[in-house]
Amino acid sequence: MEDMKIQKNQTNADRQKFIAHVRQSDNGEWLIHDLFEHCEEVGKLAEQFAGELGGAFAKLQGRYHDVGKYRIPFQERIRIKSGFGFDEEAHLEQKAGKASHSHAGAMLIYQTDSFLGAVLAYTIAGHHTGLPDWTNPTAACLSSRLQSDDAKLELEQALQNLPSSFREIPKNLNTLLPQFILENGLRYETWHIWIRFLFSCLVDADFLDTEYFMSPEQTTLRGDYPSLDALRVKLQQYMHNLHSTSSNSKVNRVRHDIYKQCVDAGQVEDSIFTLTVPTGGGKTLSSMAFALEHARHFGKKRIIYAIPFTTIIEQNAQVFKNIFEEKPQDEDSQNESLKSSFCVIEHHSNLDQPLSKESSKNRLASENWDAPIIVTTNVQLFESLFASRTSQCRKIHNIVNSVIVLDEAQKIPRDFQKPITDMMRELSKNYGVTWLLCTATQPKLDQHIDAFGHTIFEGLPTPHRIISNEIELAFQLKRVDIFFPKKNERWDWYQTANNIVNEHSKCVLAIVNTRRDANELYKQIRILDPDAILIHLSASMSPMHRELMIIFINQILTKHHKGDLDCPFYVVSTQLIEAGVDVDFPIVYRAMTGLDSIAQSAGRCNREGNLDGMGKVVVFQPEKDAPKGELLQAQNTTYEVLEDIQSAPLSPTAINQYFALFNSKGNPDKYGITDLLTVKKETDTPLAIKFRTASEQFNLIDNNGITVICPFYHEIMHKDSDKLTKQQLVAQILDEYPAQSWLKLLESKSHCQDEILPVDKLINLLERDKANRWVYRKLQRYSVTIPKNIIKNNQKMFILKAGLYIAKDYNFFTGIVCDYEPLTKDECIW
16 A cells, blocks of 8 residues: 555545545445545535534534544544555455544644643544543543544644645634634533533534435435425415314314414514413414424524424324325335425434434434424433534534424423523524424523522523513413312322212213332223223223224214213323323323322313313322432422412413422532533643533433334224224224224234234334434334333343333233333423
8 A cells, every 4th residue: 555655735636546435336446535625525514514603613513523533543444444556365364454634633632732732632533432531541532532642643643645735724714713703602511511512513524424425315315305485374274264164162262363473473583482382272283383484584594393293293293294294205205206395304213223214214314403393302302402422513503593393391491491491592692593382381591590599590581572461361271170189188099099980970081190009090991890991091902002092983973072972981091191292181180299280180081162051170199209300399389389279270470480499409509510521720721521421421311211112003093004094993982883883893813814913013123224224213012111120120021132121011901011210300291
């Protein structure tokens, strides 16, 4: 390889000898991705992504990110590994040793200017491995990496062959940076956001330019989306049709007024809004109307709709797809006509596997969120904003200049409120993000001051309230009376079941705090009223199973509301039913919990306001308290404010009082995220930040769960060839058979006639070839998450196959079969 050494006088022919990437075409021809061109293109793309938020700096990091590839050991490695320049036998005999390339560019800039150099050292050195800590006594850190002998050798070897145009760093950047800092108000606490933004620009530019060379067929699937204004017109048409065909009920009139207020508020120039609407007020479509109107007036480039519950993300995404996408999406289809109206990305995964290179526009857009509408989870959104991994950070520059709707905003975890609100405030101030906090129970996220007058955290500035009179709206949409337990009154599960079966309406929803509680109450009701239609609903059941049962529940409720149901009907559920599941019961029982969850439960009672009087919500204290931690604190906080709020427990005033007390009991930055990400001066840099440690600490949910695949099958859910919809197929059973046989008939269709279940076929595909990454997405519909200790204590009930836990037994009525212990916070909804 000695002939590859390049003299000082570089020529285009010389440059061609240095390879960024290499591949073979279908006819076996070797194609070379020129290193010089790759660095230049990544710089241009990164500059384009950054724009006014540091385009010149983004371009610089792009140009220098791969200069370590100019070293001969790396060029040897890429040739040996690919086989380029070797005959087949020689290629197989060679061993491609390690040859890093991410330090040379970082060191070159860092040696030129310590401040700017530190900024870009983070991004360049981390463009494959992720943003590092500057110092860390127990793990690899950037400071030690830049000072290592290996890094010095890498730079020395790269400089021998570096093109002359790369040898001098533009001097004007030293004066541009201080000016940029002043203009954008960068503070010690916010530097990490800008660096992570630059990192996102670099990582996405690098991925895209590499993809353009290595997989050009995937590049053709990117982009080409309808405009947000075109989507706004579609929503207007949909809402017009909905309004003209809906009944002229009081609830529908209020919903229409909420929609109009949201459209009007979209024209207001502000960056933080709240939409406080009682459950059942039509928040989902009205908040999207606000977002599209605001994007039109203020040039926002996309809508990000964040939901705290994985249980309903598919449901909400489908609502938007039905409105905005004219044709059904087939992820495996290569027919471009099917993708002409593609615009809604649904991004979440319980099976967190590396993103594949499958030819799927949906999958590709999930990598960097470049579609007009993103439907995701709070976890995915906020953990990306505090991430260090390249795959998570890649989307950050596309979050800039967006409208972000936080649905159920009260679910922002109290332990992370300070870093999250600090991030929200900075993104709205300097990165063009508009936030809409959308909920029935608006949390207190403003400035928090302790008893001594010290500011605990700054919180969010005073938002623009979309609803002109929130108290009046709560009164207009009052559809239930709430009955709280007497002091020190507890019911065991038999008493609870007995009270439920003795209700006059014989149509009751009961919501409890844990899966174990759901099992206990389910058993007691079954004993007391064996002839009733009794349905269990929890996160022990796979998403596909839950979808079927919710369809079944709503079809039965339709019969009940028409007066056509002649037997008792009960549903026992964990709190997952509070999360966007549109059911309408005359009576709801709720185990004692936080006031916000009680309000959500009340939204499942008399939802449409069609009862002659008020719906009935009975809050009871079960034999055991809620699980320790936030759930127990929420329960106790409700008790503490109960005397003051009993007259109007769901009013904005009551909710505000509840959250003020609940927040005072916790630490809004429990894991010290803010301190880890605040710039500190150290001996070798003025810009020391602990990116990786902060990312590891920023976990919105406990990482003690394991995904289990369920052997669930149901004829209705797999009936692809039948023209009838799932709802129609369920309704057909209810219309043709007596009520006492409905459950048995539905259960009978859960037996597969084939020798192997569809889920088993998917698992077998993975066993044969784990490159079939698309299978993981399909398996989400069969997955549940359970605590690790349950797997440990029930090992005989699970098998390990294709690297995944598979449940041996699965019950059609209750889901996963195992011995549940009391679980941790939010066990049923994340």
